[in-house]
Amino acid sequence: MYRSLKSVFSLSELALSTRKVGVSLLVGSAFLSGISHAELGYPEKEELKFGFIKLTDMAPLAIAYENGYFEDEGLYVSIEAQANWKVLLDRVIDGQLDGAHMLAGQPIGATIGYGTKADIITAFSMDLNGNGITVSNDIWAKMKKHIPNGADGKPVHPISASSLKPVVDELKAEGKPFKMGMVFPVSTHNYELRYWLAAGGIHPGYYAPAKGDTSGQIDADALLSVTPPPQMPATMEAGTIHGYCVGEPWNQQAVFKGIGVPVITDYEIWKNNPEKVFGVSKSWAEKYPNTHIRVVKAMIRAAKWLDENNNANRPEAVKILAKSQYVGADYDVIANSMTGTFEYEKGDKREIPDFNVFFRYNATYPYYSDAIWYLTQMRRWGQIAEPKSDEWFMETAKKVYRPDIYAQAAQSLIEEGLMDASEFPNFDTEDGFKPATSDFIDGVTYDGKRPNDYLKSFKIGLKGDDQI
Template identity: 60%
Template sequence: MASVALAGCGKSNDAAKPVAAAGAVEKPTLKLGFIKLTDMAPLAIAKEKGFFQEEGLNVTLEPQANWKVLLDGVAGGTLDGAHMLAGQPIAAAAGIGAKAKLIAPLSLDLNGNAITVSNKVWTAIAAKLPKGPDGKVAHPISAAALKGMPLKFGMVFPFSPHNYELRYWLAAGGIQPGFYLPGDLAGTTGAQMQISVTPPPQMPSTLEAGTIDGYSVGEPWNQAAVKKKIGVPVITDAEIFPDNPEKVFGMTEDFAKKNPKTVQALLRALIKAQQWLDAEGGKNRAEAVKILAKSQYVGADPEVIAASMTGKFTFAPGDAREAPGFNIFFDKFAGYPYYSDAVWFLTQMRRWGQIPTDKTDQWYADTAKAVYKPDLYLAAAKSLVDQGVIPAAAVPETDGYKAPQGGFIDGVTYDGKQPNAYLAKFTIGLKAGQTVTPAGVK
């Protein structure tokens, strides 16, 4: 993690003083939702380090039972905003998710997920996996090792990065993960692996019970399997898709229109929290682990949270590997909501049939712009630059699209400005003109 300077950040909650004038925000008392995952960290840090308070906000953070409950809370107005799966507001904009206009003015993090398999599955594949010079299994591990095994995997939500990362990994290994269609909301049509939904905190217990053979989830629930000695993480999402987009801070479009000053205050507080999390190569991560371990946040063993959040990732007892970018919150412009990130999610929705018919490249661009709002992010970030809180170099100069991205596990290059050309590169997945029927693809 790159070193960044902090100015006026990192105060304790008791010492923080509101810097926003009384009445400067339309709605000073707010309720924000989250799921008990490590990547809700910007919300917890903004609360605990006084960044919300500095912006004149009194924020209650409320854990939610699962992603659907959280989504319903935001869409229905019982939550003012939330730590959300990037795919949730994007699917809503595509007309296949929640019947609400949701926006994402800030990306919460990059990377942060992994895929874990049971000890039984690991024992079956470990001996045939390539080894590195140190005698340990070489990474990244290809899903091809699972071919011919009728396995059941858990993931957290149909429109989640976890679902698309799992499917991407399986397909890269030559395994068909299945298609969605109106009568198959589980996405099992033509599948060689069964994939179902399990709430993140329940993943380890569901694996231990034998209901699933593996899962794709965020931390600390992969490390929990290592700690309990019930499973082995086989690949991180950074090994599948380097610096992939993950969670976003989401809200309804209506809330943002009615409360523009409140939204700016929220974004400034969260950007300060993101900077604090990545400051000086991660010097604050140990403190962040202690905060996240509190029962009102993630509520997991500090050792388990630290196993993926302090520069290493533990794949098995005695096999902790360097992973300095596993959780990125501020560096690499992690907070900026790139249109190209939203387009990537839309391509995967189309690839697996959630978007049932072909769309033009312009449709992908327009849909991304309907939900990702970099203008709101930039207004907040530039105000922090003006105040000397974050460096100008931390704010990207961009048209909203990243340069073509490589490093994917299958060697395919992604260009967010050419989504249909990108989809045409895949061996497994829907091609132009194809649709899914109960009998298969036609």
């Protein structure tokens, strides 16, 4: 820590001196060789505080800090765990935090006024995949009867929620509700869990904010409610919920504790789905544009480090994340998923090299089509109460996702020789939309340019002029 503070304050003093005398002493210094000050400009704010929730996908923040990438940009950063997603968002809005590791739906939900209304933007996608759905041992024992086994005697994956439906129906016939936890109403976890349940014929319920009903349980076969990620295993063990959808390491924790079984990963629900983003307030980004670009630069480098050489750095990353100030879970629990494997039923460990992706497949780029997918799910489940035009979806995505800022950060890294243009999308031709894909558990095709047609393809969910 002494080295970190000394380096940062030395940089600040040098930068201040340079600005006062108006000469570019720093450009030629050995400490800052390769940094393109003339092109990008100095950070307007050097001391920054970022927030995160204790999940492995906060890794780009931890690595950017530990590897000195923030320092390279002239930034003195402190990173602070937050109690829950609402507290985290509120602290970004009121300025206690300069930015944060956020659920991809949080900047979108805030911008459209679902829950807290605020203008939040993102110029950096933190990862792909990384979540799982876990059920209690009792539910798993009942589900297994409806799941085919492979030649090795192990359950065939991916496991459809259709194997859960008879269990839910049985509980309903006994007058008992089936309950599952997810981390936040606008979380990827909520939408992935709903997607999986609905694809298997289980209705996850509607929201009706215009009527004051934000429970999300209208017409539900499965009652979903919010539980903070680190509390998921204990809440399930206590019998309060029958299962949950959460990021790592809290699915693997259930395996290690022997209290539940992860039945499916989000990679199997939607291959290479966007998960977390780095969010800042729009006003902060406008006040500190150079600082923002430099933050994105540092995290791009961190994401590359996490994935490079076929995940060779992951064991070192796990050691860092296991520290109490970051995720604070046991090394073996975090490594179970971060190093390219995932354990389902105890002893059923399978290779999933892309369970956590931080840089491959342009994972860090903020695609408009990702934002629009989240908006479709908000509409599907009633968080967006009224029908919206395809143009509205596009306009809203552009308010929140900022590939223009990302491109400036990437270009600066390319000019400095730290990264190659081939590692990024072609910014001259990129339109912000991934190709249409059918890589979902139900095979439905998603085309971000046609959101209303996409909504019409689902049997369960609001579409067209539907309203609750």
